[in-house]
Amino acid sequence: MDVVDVSRWQFGITTVYHFIFVPLTIGLAPMVAVMQTLWVVTGNPHWYRMTRFFGKIFLINFAIGVATGIVQEFQFGMNWSEYSRFVGDVFGAPLAMEGLVAFFLESTFIGLWIFGWKRIPKLAHLASIWLVALGVNFSAFFIIAANSFMQHPVGARFNPVTGRAELESFVALFSNNTAVAAFWHAVAASFLTAGTFVAAVSAWWMVRSKGLPDARAMFRPATILGSWFALVAAVAIFITGDVQGKLMFHQQPMKMAAAESLCHTELNPKFSILTVGTHNNCDGITRVIEVPYVLPFLAEGRFSDVTLEGVEDLQESYQEKFGPGWYVPNLFVTYWSFRAMIGFMAIPMLFALTALWLTRRGRVPDRKWLSRFAVWTIPTPFLASAAGWVFTEMGRQPWIVAPNPDGDQLIRLTVREGVTPHGAEVVWVSLIGFTLAYAALAVVWSYLLRRYVVNGPQDHDSEPVTPTPPDDADVAPLSFAY
Amino acid sequence: MHLQEFWFIAVAALFLGFFVLEGFDFGVGMLMEWVGRRSADAAGGTVDSHRRAVLNSIGPVWDGNEVWLITAAGAMFAAFPNWYATVFSGLYLPLLVILLSMIARVVAIEWRGKIDDPRWRTWCDIGIAAGSWLPALLWGVVFAALVRGLPVGPDKNVVGLTVADVLNPYTLLGGAATCSLFLFHGAVFLALKTGGTVRADAVKFAKVLSIPAIVVVGGFGLWTQRDYGKPWTAAVLAVAVLALLVAAVAVARDREGWAFLSTTVVVASLVILIFGSLYPNLVPSTIDPAYSITVANGSSTPYTLKVMSWAAGIVSPVVLAYQAWTYWIFRKRIFAESIPPSIGLSPRRVS
Numbered sequence: 001m002d003v004v005d006v007s008r009w010q011f012g013i014t015t016v017y018h019f020i021f022v023p024l025t026i027g028l029a030p031m032v033a034v035m036q037t038l039w040v041v042t043g044n045p046h047w048y049r050m051t052r053f054f055g056k057i058f059l060i061n062f063a064i065g066v067a068t069g070i071v072q073e074f075q076f077g078m079n080w081s082e083y084s085r086f087v088g089d090v091f092g093a094p095l096a097m098e099g100l101v102a103f104f105l106e107s108t109f110i111g112l113w114i115f116g117w118k119r120i121p122k123l124a125h126l127a128s129i130w131l132v133a134l135g136v137n138f139s140a141f142f143i144i145a146a147n148s149f150m151q152h153p154v155g156a157r158f159n160p161v162t163g164r165a166e167l168e169s170f171v172a173l174f175s176n177n178t179a180v181a182a183f184w185h186a187v188a189a190s191f192l193t194a195g196t197f198v199a200a201v202s203a204w205w206m207v208r209s210k211g212l213p214d215a216r217a218m219f220r221p222a223t224i225l226g227s228w229f230a231l232v233a234a235v236a237i238f239i240t241g242d243v244q245g246k247l248m249f250h251q252q253p254m255k256m257a258a259a260e261s262l263c264h265t266e267l268n269p270k271f272s273i274l275t276v277g278t279h280n281n282c283d284g285i286t287r288v289i290e291v292p293y294v295l296p297f298l299a300e301g302r303f304s305d306v307t308l309e310g311v312e313d314l315q316e317s318y319q320e321k322f323g324p325g326w327y328v329p330n331l332f333v334t335y336w337s338f339r340a341m342i343g344f345m346a347i348p349m350l351f352a353l354t355a356l357w358l359t360r361r362g363r364v365p366d367r368k369w370l371s372r373f374a375v376w377t378i379p380t381p382f383l384a385s386a387a388g389w390v391f392t393e394m395g396r397q398p399w400i401v402a403p404n405p406d407g408d409q410l411i412r413l414t415v416r417e418g419v420t421p422h423g424a425e426v427v428w429v430s431l432i433g434f435t436l437a438y439a440a441l442a443v444v445w446s447y448l449l450r451r452y453v454v455n456g457p458q459d460h461d462s463e464p465v466t467p468t469p470p471d472d473a474d475v476a477p478l479s480f481a482y
Numbered sequence: 483m484h485l486q487e488f489w490f491i492a493v494a495a496l497f498l499g500f501f502v503l504e505g506f507d508f509g510v511g512m513l514m515e516w517v518g519r520r521s522a523d524a525a526g527g528t529v530d531s532h533r534r535a536v537l538n539s540i541g542p543v544w545d546g547n548e549v550w551l552i553t554a555a556g557a558m559f560a561a562f563p564n565w566y567a568t569v570f571s572g573l574y575l576p577l578l579v580i581l582l583s584m585i586a587r588v589v590a591i592e593w594r595g596k597i598d599d600p601r602w603r604t605w606c607d608i609g610i611a612a613g614s615w616l617p618a619l620l621w622g623v624v625f626a627a628l629v630r631g632l633p634v635g636p637d638k639n640v641v642g643l644t645v646a647d648v649l650n651p652y653t654l655l656g657g658a659a660t661c662s663l664f665l666f667h668g669a670v671f672l673a674l675k676t677g678g679t680v681r682a683d684a685v686k687f688a689k690v691l692s693i694p695a696i697v698v699v700g701g702f703g704l705w706t707q708r709d710y711g712k713p714w715t716a717a718v719l720a721v722a723v724l725a726l727l728v729a730a731v732a733v734a735r736d737r738e739g740w741a742f743l744s745t746t747v748v749v750a751s752l753v754i755l756i757f758g759s760l761y762p763n764l765v766p767s768t769i770d771p772a773y774s775i776t777v778a779n780g781s782s783t784p785y786t787l788k789v790m791s792w793a794a795g796i797v798s799p800v801v802l803a804y805q806a807w808t809y810w811i812f813r814k815r816i817f818a819e820s821i822p823p824s825i826g827l828s829p830r831r832v833s
Contacts, residue, residue: 063592067585073555077570088563089782096560099553104801107549111542170789420571430578455827482537482595
């Protein structure tokens with residue numbers, strides 16, 4: 001493998017890994033805030049216990065998200081220096097603003113929330129978790145606005161003197177239609193992840209607490225809350241995904257052609273459900289199961305009279321436009337990650353519907369299969385998110401900045417042109433270092449998460465605390481303190 | 483003043499904030515083991531409650547302090563893409579070690595109390611120690627290497643970097659300078675933020691640590707001033723040395739507030755000395771000065787800098803206000819005696 005491959009593997013591994021924790025953080029912060037709000041408004045101590053229970057899990061997860069996030073901020077310069085020089089004038093600004101607007105907010109107020117239970121007034125404490133929730137969602141916006149410049153560069157023009165993309169309008173950059181659609185799509189996916197997590201963990205505990213008062217009074221309402229979050233999020237994912245798909249058919253037709261393994265330009269092509277291939281190219285593909293009408297609708301919102309360009313025709317036209325080269329992404333990965341994304345998100349939806357049905361009109365289900373279903377559902381939204389990112393990033397290959405068909409054609413860069421010219425062995429060192437460290441951390445993270453979930457709400461969290469003024473003589477015992 | 487100069491100062495200010503704030507976090511992390519043990523011996527309490535008192539002194543604030551670094555890197559990227567790209571790719575391996583150790587520190591701090599088990603805590607303490615010592619040392623090495631210059635080629639990339647470019651007497655002295663300074667700064671912070679035997683022990687440490695700090699920071703400052711300084715940075719160096727002496731005297735007289743103010747001035751002066759020596763270069767080239775990345779040839783366009791200036795102008799005062807407010811909320815001293823028993827779970831489920 002040359003330096004491009006090693007650097008790509010490193011970026012892929014560190015980013016997909018980082019994005020295991022991110023959706024849970026983005027979704028769980030507002031959910032914990034909602035639980036705490038329910039406690040503050042209703043005074044129901046069960047919501048206090050749920051806030052503390054999911055709050056601890058949130059913090060375990062938040063820590064590793066922060067830790068792996070620093071790598072992301074450094075990695076563009078470390079491994080993609082030529083890319084950084086080419087887009088820095090445009091791409092750096094959202095990253096800097098993410099730090100200034102989002103990271104300061106979330107990490108300052110997370111400190112207040114963890115240590116402030118007995119220190120600050122109840123409403124100020126409630127406000128701090130809402131500010132954390134706001135911060136994590138702001139950060140999603142800025143980083144996706146940056147990523148969308150790689151998918152669909154707008155608001156900039158190429159300067160032949162400096163040889164780089166230069167910002168013309170930050171309003172255009174931040175209102176990029178790809179960014180807006182992708183932001184809501186990613187946020188909805190995060191809410192699905194966290195909603196499913198809360199619903200599944202609560203349902204598991206509901207079954208486990210069979211016959212105990214907690215099953216009805218605490219775990220049932222939490223299951224319902226999580227399920228509704230997941231369900232609303234799932235609907236939002238369909239809508240935003242549809243918007244994104246229609247943009248993508250126009251902006252990156254090659255990505256969508258690859259996602260469908262559509263090799264030749266066709267009128268009203270069918271949506272492929274199963275394709276088998278032998279050589280991961282157009283020659284070795286057999287389309288096994290297909291559905292009509294779906295694909296034209298996904299692309300343009302009509303059921304017929306839609307012509308979609310195929311991989312081979314696009315390859316020819318790109319060679320005419322951008323010179324000789326191979327402009328086709330990895331078909332196998334693009335095709336299957338797209339299907340994995342959709343398939344994996346169907347499972348939490350089904351679970352949420354099941355949970356809502358079983359808890360209808362005061363019912364408290366206690367059947368064992370529900371808790372098994374719950375446990376197996378937890379990883380699926382994570383897998384869907386990972387597949388979604390793999391799809392959108394791998395489908396953009398060979399570009400690191402894909403040319404915008406309606407924009408400045410000179411703003412384009414291939415991954416090969418963007419990499420830092422390190423020796424491959426140097427990047428091997430870091431690839432191995434990150435992979436080993438991240439693998440070890442994943443073991444500890446999943447152990448902690450499992451340990452805290454299985455242990456359930458703790459006894460010392462059963463009594464709500466009352467804040468005391470800081471001049472009070474004793475130092476408050478803090479259940480979240482180190 | 484040009485926007486380029488303004489942003490050079492802004493990036494310097496972000497690193498200044500990072501080193502002042504995270505400097506004492508690193509110092510506290512480095513001292514946690516020793517102060518915890520000695521203070522517990524003196525008070526007859528458990529070592530762990532004393533270690534936890536030390537750790538909780540930075541508890542509510544360290545995460546926010548670390549964001550200064552993230553924002554500094556982001557501001558470098560936005561305002562000076564060539565600076566960001568050359569430094570981060572050129573000093574790849576030291577930055578990799580910094581990253582891995584800072585990752586260890588974050589999870590070790592956050593997860594330490596989650597499991598109530600001595601072996602678990604030992605592993606976390608190792609993570610905190612490694613994640614404090616290594617960055618404290620390596621940030622000094624990195625910035626000294628930058629002031630000294632890197633083999634930047636005509637295409638703005640570092641070419642043919644040797645070990646001696648990164649590790650040489652000057653950069654090692656730079657590493658020793660940040661390390662000894664953060665130890666001193668952290669001990670003084672601990673003396674200011676804790677009470678009882680922890681405070682008494684932190685004061686003792688601060689008294690001892692003031693001496694290496696004066697010698698090493700003074701030495702590094704003089705070397706920097708002699709080889710890379712400007713006439714006006716001599717005044718900055720003088721302020722640094724004066725503040726070091728004031729800090730040492732204040733510590734000796736048990737005036738922790740004054741001592742902390744002084745060590746803050748020392749860290750700030752050192753950062754100003756480094757950035758002042760660098761200017762107008764961002765990365766001096768040791769191959770040919772014509773290849774150097776400078777404030778003029780390394781920056782973003784005036785439009786981008788203008789947008790960034792507006793964003794920073796509007797948001798920064800708010801950020802500063804709420805960060806200051808958290809320090810005010812948690813202004814009380816922490817006593818090992820009032821650290822509650824661990825509420826972490828046992829490593830395995832007890833049925």
